[in-house]
Amino acid sequence: MNQIWTQISLIIVFAMSMPAAVLQGAESVARDIATHAEVSVLLKINDNFQQINDTRPAGTVFRVASGVHIKQRVVNPKKGNQWIGEEGSILDGKDALSDAFHGKAERVTIQGLELRNYVDNGVYFTSGSDIVINQVTVRDTGSGDGEANGAIRFANVSDLAVTRSHFTRVSSGVLPTECKGPIRIEWNTGVNTGRNYVQLDKCTGRGIRVRYNTMERLGNYLRPDAQDVEDWISVYKVNGRPDDPAQFSYNRARGHGPSKSGSFIMLGDGGGRYLEAIGNVGVTPGQVGIGLCGGEHIEVRSNLMYSKVWPQSNIAYYSCNYSRPSPCGEHIIKDNRANWINRDGKQNTFWTDGNAEPLTMNGNCFPDNTLSEKIWDQWEVDINRMSNRTDAGDGL
16 A cells, blocks of 8 residues: 555656646546555566456556566456556567557556557557556557557547657557547657657547647658658548637647658648647658648647758648548638748748638748747747746646
């Protein structure tokens, strides 16, 4: 029991350093651990995680001991289960298992673990609700071109959160497909994350938030056979609500792969409606900064895009209709700035094909020659200032 309260204290101490926007979630984890303290189980090296999961009741808190746990996999964790890693706890699939966690999940939390060397996914839940992935690292994991598999994958899940996690050398980052809000993908980081850092595919509902994430393409080490970055944030047939748009805001991306079609943020792909991208920062993040390739009721506001010349560099922002026959219009491009040098060494900040009407443009600074690679570091200063506001809340 003393170990349980030690775990709770560590979570609370960590939470005190968090921005207000994520403090509530950390406190919730601590309360849940306390609630289920009487059914807490320590998983030691050489324990069989699946067997222990099958024999323990719903609501059990599994504490994963420090060290490397070889070829562990959990299918269909029971309702209310929590998997809380001690410092230095690693699950290593040894490139022999498809994923570390799989199947249906209801009110399941995975926190503080490193998942590495899994063939297809670190986590793949195929149904369920109320799932939290927090402070998890996934590395050297994922298969195919990254459209179907990656670090964290969800299908037909509602109410999910991926927060404070890190991904590197994976085939893709976070892949929710046909999921329903709330969807929170916030405060995560990634380096060399394959095809997409985030790809939302046919997701709908309230509370869709992809915010405060940092993603980079560095050096040459990628997941073997993985596709290099296409769109850092890909938004395909996603529908927010008129009074609660899906938000893709306050993210930053730096670096690119060789793609002739890739972007930092691609909105309205295949259609979709009620989307917004606010306060994002891109530093040479692809051939396009933010693209609106279709969809309705999309606002792009107060973003900063910088690109130096490189062989595929194209344009900072565009609005057009590449998603026929889906409806397209009500695009708002407002208060954005760009210093974007295309492949020909010329400024190229905005373009429209004239088929996304009405299109509203105002307050933009195209070009803004004061922008440079320094906007990457300024993002962190600005986000820290915002997170310390007492009235931050959801609108942080």
